[in-house]
Amino acid sequence: MTPGDILGSFLIISYLDRMSFLRTQLQIFPLVAILGFFLLCPILIIFIVSFWDYTEFSLVPDFVFTNYIELFESSVTYSIYLNTLKFAAWTWLLTLVIGFGVAHFLAFHVRSLSWQVILFLICTIPFWTSNIIRMIAWIPVLGRHGLVNKALINLGLVDQPLEWLLFSDFAVILAFVHLYTLFMVVPIFNSMMRIDTSILEAARDAGASSLQILVHIIIPLCRPGIAIGTIFVISLVMGDFITVQAMSGGQSASVGVAMNTKRALLQYPAAAADAIILLIVVLVMVAVLMRTVNIRKEL
Helix, strand or coil: CCHHHHHHHHHHHHHHHHHHHHHHHHHHHHHHHHHHHHHHHHHHHHHHHCCCEECCCCEECCCCCHHHHHHHHCHHHHHHHHHHHHHHHHHHHHHHHHHHHHHHHHHHCCCCHHHHHHHHHHHCHHHHCCHHHHHHCCHHHHCCCCHHHHHHHHCCCCCCCCHHHCCCHHHHHHHHHHHHCHHHHHHHHHHHHCCCHHHHHHHHHCCCCHHHHHHHHHHHHCHHHHHHHHHHHHHHHHHCCHHHHHHCCCCCCCHHHHHHHHHHCCCHHHHHHHHHHHHHHHHHHHHHHHHHCCHHHHC
């Protein structure tokens, strides 16, 4: 083989590699373009607006740190974030317990695929309506003259209606759990279905109890699914404002409610600064989760 043939083969291989790389780039370009236009561009605009100034009647394009300074100097900011984190923590804990139980039942106790599909469809029934309708549906159930209070009074368990059932933190957390439990069920169920049943059978043959199998095998193998569900639930709760406003009757606040209030008062730069800080907080939480759990195996 002559040096010219070797050089020609090298050039052909190099050309084919470049064409393959170019083809790959062209394939991912639509996804990158869509994400850039619908995700990165709005975030960039919000980031720019967060440095603007404003008056009672207009926005003033500028580059000032007033919005961030006022945000960090206000004690209300920290109380609102603590309240939001409280909602997120309780919602995460309850959705994890309920979601894990439902996923475990579907994965290991329902053997028929058709029944698994039917039960999953039943779980999705609340999503056939909007969030607002699902929240309003709790009012006749939890209200002062609602079904729960009437049942408790008729059973003689209480003498007076329980006021804290509705328009309270309890109502907010209950609504969050109702809205977002399915976001925890699906990824955990997906993780459980990936578990090799021969591992569970080997553990039973070795004399392991059901609790030991759950703690030492199922839960560790479900960590990626739990992490994905956690990201969904935490992200949705941290940015929510409709649920908090409706179910608390305006008596509780969250970061989302604060942003919506500033938006209603035409304080767009201040609301944009709130949004950027909230985005950073959520991204840090997601980054910590991704550092501790290998989520890629579920994707």
